[in-house]
Amino acid sequence: xxxxxxxxxxxxxxxxxxxxxxxxxxxxxxxxxxxxxxxxxxxxxxxxxxxxxxxxxxxxxxxxxxxxxxxxxxxxxxxxxxxxxxxxxxxxxxxxxxxxxxxxxxxxxxxxxxxxxxxxxxxxxxxxxxxxxxxxxxxxxxxxxxxxxxxxxxxxxxxxxxxxxxxxxxxxxxxxxxxxxxxxxxxxxxxxxxxxxxxxxxxxxxxxxxxxxxxxxxxxxxxxxxxxxxxxxxxxxxxxxxxxxxxxxxxxxxxxxxxxxxxxxxxxxxxxxxxxxxxxxxxxxxxxxxxxxxxxxxxxxxxxxxxxxxxxxxxxxxxxxxxxxxxxxxxxxxxxxxxxxxxxxxxxxxxxxxxxxxxxxxxxxxxxxxxxxxxxxxxxx
Amino acid sequence: xxxxxxxxxxxxxxxxxxxxxxxxxxxxxxxxxxxxxxxxxxxxxxxxxxxxxxxxxxxxxxxxxxxxxxxxxxxxxxxxxxxxxxxxxxxxxxxxxxxxxxxxxxxxxxxxxxxxxxxxxxxxxxxxxxxxxxxxxxxxxxxxxxxxxxxxxx
Numbered sequence: 243x244x245x246x247x248x249x250x251x252x253x254x255x256x257x258x259x260x261x262x263x264x265x266x267x268x269x270x271x272x273x274x275x276x277x278x279x280x281x282x283x284x285x286x287x288x289x290x291x292x293x294x295x296x297x298x299x300x301x302x303x304x305x306x307x308x309x310x311x312x313x314x315x316x317x318x319x320x321x322x323x324x325x326x327x328x329x330x331x332x333x334x335x336x337x338x339x340x341x342x343x344x345x346x347x348x349x350x351x352x353x354x355x356x357x358x359x360x361x362x363x364x365x366x367x368x369x370x371x372x373x374x375x376x377x378x379x380x381x382x383x384x385x386x387x388x389x390x391x392x393x394x395x396x397x398x399x400x401x402x403x404x405x406x407x408x409x410x411x412x413x414x415x416x417x418x419x420x421x422x423x424x425x426x427x428x429x430x431x432x433x434x435x436x437x438x439x440x441x442x443x444x445x446x447x448x449x450x451x452x453x454x455x456x457x458x459x460x461x462x463x464x465x466x467x468x469x470x471x472x473x474x475x476x477x478x479x480x481x482x483x484x485x486x487x488x489x490x491x492x493x494x495x496x497x498x499x500x501x502x503x504x505x506x507x508x509x510x511x512x513x514x515x516x517x518x519x520x521x522x523x524x525x526x527x528x529x530x531x532x533x534x535x536x537x538x539x540x541x542x543x544x545x546x547x548x549x550x551x552x553x554x555x556x557x558x559x560x561x562x563x564x565x566x567x568x569x570x571x572x573x574x575x576x577x578x579x580x581x582x583x584x585x586x587x588x589x590x591x592x593x594x595x596x597x598x599x600x601x602x603x604x605x606x607x608x609x610x611x612x613x614x615x616x617x618x619x620x621x622x623x
Numbered sequence: 624x625x626x627x628x629x630x631x632x633x634x635x636x637x638x639x640x641x642x643x644x645x646x647x648x649x650x651x652x653x654x655x656x657x658x659x660x661x662x663x664x665x666x667x668x669x670x671x672x673x674x675x676x677x678x679x680x681x682x683x684x685x686x687x688x689x690x691x692x693x694x695x696x697x698x699x700x701x702x703x704x705x706x707x708x709x710x711x712x713x714x715x716x717x718x719x720x721x722x723x724x725x726x727x728x729x730x731x732x733x734x735x736x737x738x739x740x741x742x743x744x745x746x747x748x749x750x751x752x753x754x755x756x757x758x759x760x761x762x763x764x765x766x767x768x769x770x771x772x773x774x775x776x777x
Contacts, residue, residue: 257712257767261734264678266716270732270768274761321712380712474712475736475766 245315245373245401249458249481249490252405252431256379257474259304259319262295271304279317281306294360299323300353301385305364307371315373316399318361318389322353322381337414340388342395344420346413347444353381354388361389365397373401379474380440383409383432387451391421404451405431407477408438411448418449427452431487435462435471435480447556458490503529507576530577534563537570557601564595571595578603650701651738653677653715655749657697659773661721661730663755667693672722677735679715680704689721699740713738721755729759734767744775751775 247255258274261267275281281293281304293306300323308315337345341358365374374393378386383406390404402425409432413421422430430452434441436459441450450457460480462471470476484490503526560578564571574595582589585606593599654677661668673695676684679702689695715735720727730753733743743749745765753773762769 254763257736260712260714261716261768263714264682264716266676266678266718266732267714267734270734270761270770273759273770274768473736478763478766 246403246431246487247375247377247405249431249433249484249487250478252375252377253407253433253474253478253481255317255319255377256382256405256407257478259302259321259377259382260379260474262302262304263297263321268295275306277310278308278312279304279306280309294364296357296360298353298356301357301382303357303360303385305361307368314370315375316368316371318364318374318376318386318393320357320376320378320382320386320389322378322385340413340417341392342420342424344413344417346388346417347384347411347448350381350384350388350412354385354392357385357389358392361392362396365393365399368399371399373403374399375403375405377405378409379407379477380409380472383407384412387412387421390425391417391451394424401429403429403431405433407433407474408435408440408472409450410440410443411450413449413451414447415449415453418451418453422452422454425451427454431458433458433460433477433481433490435460435476437462437464437470438472439469440472458487459493460484460490461493500529507573507580510579526577526580530573533573534559534566534570538563538566553601553604554597557597557604560600561595561597574600581607650703651679651713651715652699652740652742653679653702653735654697654700654717655741655743656699657695657719657749657751659695659719659730659751659753661689661693661695661753661755665754667691668721668723668755669693674720674722674727676718676720677715712736717743723755728755729770730755731769731771731773733765733769733771736767743769747775 258271261271279293281295293304296303296305301320302323303320304317306317308317336348338348338351340346340351341354374390374397376386376390376393378384386406387404387409390402393399394402404425412418432450432452434457460477462476462480481490507526507530560574564574575589575591575593578595578600579589582603585603587603587606654675657675659673661671661673668689669691671689673687673689674684675686675697676682677700683700685697685700687695687697713736717731717733717735718729719731720729722728731751735743739746741747741749743765751771751773752775753771755772757772757774759770759772762771
């Protein structure tokens with residue numbers, strides 16, 4: 243049989259790992275997975291033969307050797323806890339060097355760090371396992387990404403597969419690139435609903451894994467309940483209706499044409515909230531960044547050390563690019579103008595694109611988003 | 624930039640949420656109203672003790688007994704928690720147990736993932752027929768794992 247979990251199996255597991263929080267839920271988890279996992283036969287104390295159940299302040303996880311039709315495979319299923327939610331909106335939290343040496347969001351880094359000892363023990367105890375499946379939803383998906391990356395880098399396991407549902411971005415571009423090449427893009431199954439807001443944060447310069455546009459986009463409507471399509475229930479329904487990863491891949495968005503991005507950036511039209519306009523805006527941001535890097539050779543330094551926040555670095559990068567040449571400066575201006583228009587600020591050509599000004603635009607937008615995320619949470623409570 | 628997409632989504636959501644009263648403010652249904660008919664070999668099981676347990680942030684329980692027809696009911700339970708102010712997966716463990724010959728026996732368990740009343744059966748009333756000689760089965764019809772020996776009307 244194929245050693246890839248089906249979409250519905252991965253989605254169910256990502257949902258079921260939430261059950262292990264309570265004794266009642268653990269009992270059901272054991273029953274459901276008793277034919278597939280060694281751990282499920284245990285009593286869920288930490289370190290039973292073949293697996294671990296981990297309960298830490300920021301993370302809960304099931305590590306288990308597979309059995310039955312999953313013999314020779316192993317599972318790492320992870321869920322994040324409420325205490326990690328700050329990480330989603332706190333772009334200023336900064337980055338830390340991951341356990342594999344690349345910059346990742348520090349909130350996710352510390353959460354993963356808290357389960358590393360157990361992960362190490364678990365992997366060292368595995369016998370005859372050649373495939374490890376790492377699964378997680380939401381923040382659990384972020385930590386599962388770090389677990390997959392670490393496992394591939396530090397163990398003899400030949401294939402590590404990653405399945406995430408509604409995962410936020412985990413690390414910066416070089417982390418995303420390294421993790422993708424380590425795991426191999428085909429082993430990364432990142433499923434996300436079009437109207438799930440969590441995969442949209444943390445915002446750029448964080449990148450998704452895989453970084454090859456191989457995500458599994460699932461169409462979903464805009465809902466009156468903001469987080470509706472983030473919930474596992476809907477990921478389960480979507481995976482059930484699509485059936486296979488191949489079917490899910492059919493929805494991948496086509497790449498945006500550079501010429502379309504350029505003419506859109508140049509236009510002074512008022513931003514509308516149509517989905518097509520939002521997609522082009524996202525493409526425009528990446529387009530300008532790449533143009534700056536390619537034409538001016540300015541590197542966006544996003545390393546782990548130093549007192550400067552990502553926002554500072556981003557603003558410095560843009561401001562510097564604006565001064566390099568008039569040709570480049572105009573693209574930075576177009577982009578800043580589009581972003582400013584969203585927070586109700588109209589800027590005119592010739593405005594001085596200083597670090598402070600660009601930073602203010604970014605920060606205003608970011609704080610507005612953070613504020614709204616929390617406000618939405620209160621509205622639905 | 625996806626930052627902007629999020630901002631826009633947030634704006635459109637806020638507009639819609641403000642105009643709708645989706646849930647009672649600050650209230651989450653941790654167990655819907657329950658009506659269960661208990662039988663053994665087809666005969667009503669009268670006057671036996673029933674325990675209902677749920678765990679959201681804390682394990683809680685209440686008890687009742689079956690009536691002359693083997694029927695028991697529980698009212699809905701609502702709780703508030705600051706964790707509902709976070710956009711995260713709601714997870715409430717639920718269980719129904721009967722005490723027969725001094726022994727506790729689970730007849731139904733579930734993981735409730737939505738705050739609305741009757742979300743256990745996707746909006747249908749929580750009405751079960753539980754024949755104790757049935758085997759426990761696993762159902763995934765309503766999203767998360769449900770284990771029970773009971774049946775319900777489709």
